[in-house]
Amino acid sequence: MRDHTFWHSAAALSWMQVLLEERVGQGFVLRVESDDRLTIRRLGEPGAISLKLDGATFLRADSEMACTQWDGVAEGWAMALPGQLPAPGVQCLELPLIRSVGGDYHIGYDILGLTFWMLTRQEEVGREDLDSHGRFPATSSHAFRHDYLERPIVDEWLHILRLVVGRVWPRVVLRQHRFSIKLSHDVDTPSLYGFKSWTMLGRMMLGDLLKRHDLRAFAQAPFIRVGSRKVLHTADPYNTFDWIMERSEAQGLRSAFYFICGRTDESRDAEYEPEHPAIRQLIRRIHARGHEVGLHPSYASYQHAGTIKAEADRLRKIARDEGVFQDQWGGRMHYLRWEQPTTLRAWADAGMDYDSTLGYADRPGFRCGTCFEYPAFDPVMDKAINLRIRPLIAMEATIIDPIYLGLGLGQEALERFEALKAACARVQGCFTLLWHNSSLVSLEQRELYSKVCTMSDISLEGERRPLRQ
Structure with a gap:
């Protein structure tokens, strides 16, 4: 069980590194430098990307956190989807969000913390605001409340991270993906008829005859039921x-x-x-x-x-x-x-x-x-x-x-x-x-x-x- 209040445990960082290998490429190493900064480096190569670290926010199991948006186009970055990119977990962002620092880059948002929070469904742990089937509903989620449910925001933020990787290590071969x-x-x-009891089938047939006036269904039902003993009947709807x-x-x-x-x-x-x-x-x-x-x-x-x-x-x-x-x-x-x-x-x-x-x-x-x-x-x-x-x-x-x-x-x-x-x-x-x-x-x-x-x-x-x- 977790005995700390930050998302970036050794196990989580190891998992995140595997995730980055799948999504971005191999050779990247993650390291927590301080309570508010994480770095991404490449083995045997100069250069680094530092990211703001917000470990406590992205360990929350609720949907009440703040959310703002980032206009990446205004800073000159090619966005994966049009429009401003939602940034859950923060009330406002320090701009410019992405800065060049002596050949390295700094990103002022915890992209990996967001990735952890969304992919592990940390938001849903222990929730009691469930629907009649015991499911956590979309309408209770942070994504629905802040109108980004129909955007793949983790993929959008990792797209930005890939662009920054390309700046720091222009010769690196990034992993390619295909829709x-x-x-x-x-x-x-x-089968509509094949596994019904004869009692239930009789009720269905009465409904076809008296309510729906579907004589074809009324006539076909028993023949399909009998003809489904070894294979599904070809006439079964x-x-x-x-x-x-x-x-x-x-x-x-x-x-x-x-x-x-x-x-x-x-x-x-x-x-x-x-x-x-x-x-x-x-x-x-x-x-x-x-x-x-x-x-x-x-x-x-x-x-x-x-x-x-x-x-x-x-x-x-x-x-x-x-x-x-x-x-x-x-x-x-x-x-x-x-x-x-x-x-x-x-x-x-x-x-x-x-x-x-x-x-x-x-x-x-x-x-x-x-x-x-x-x-x-x-x-x-x-x-x-x-x-x-x-x-x-x-x-x-x-x-x-x-x-x-x-x-x-x-x-x-x-x-x-x-x-x-x-x-x-x-x-x-x-x-x-x-x-x-x-x-x-x-x-x-x-x-x-x-x-x-x-x-x-x-x-x-x-x-x-x-x-x-």
């Missing part, structure tokens, strides 16, 4: 898996499908068992086409490491039995339920390679301040965790459904998705999208999905100013 899209699909309901894979393959993308493998809440978990022949056949088909199989832990598992491990073991056993072997195993919590750092530790203890839960249900955007995958760190135990975090940028329901933003399936929803995607592209990051297979039934749903998942024609609004030499 990408990762598509994932939580398999809550793989929720059996959109082949269509999803075809769309991904057309864009050169790989989809991940996360399966529920437990039942801790009868009303919210899946109706299917993962050992069902139709699910086994689906898992084989996904793997055979080169896509990914992953875990979607049950509703009440997020606070119970043993439950998540049992469900992960169950999925891996099914996969082995079906001849499905993957280089990595990951997934996402059901309902995006997450308790920091309890759930983080549980994923690592289950032997999983990555988690992709960390996006908000009630608002899209950058919960972690980044669209890059990164190594996990436990801010309470003060240690690196053997797990990768793949931040979730948008879930389709968050933007489309009336319970959240309610933008529907038209142009307004498309523009919201595209703005998030463009922000990821500007920092050469990854747009991670969750879209449920059961939300691709109508032509309008499929058209919107197809547009959002297109790699080309990304609009990067705003001019990039040339890099100051």
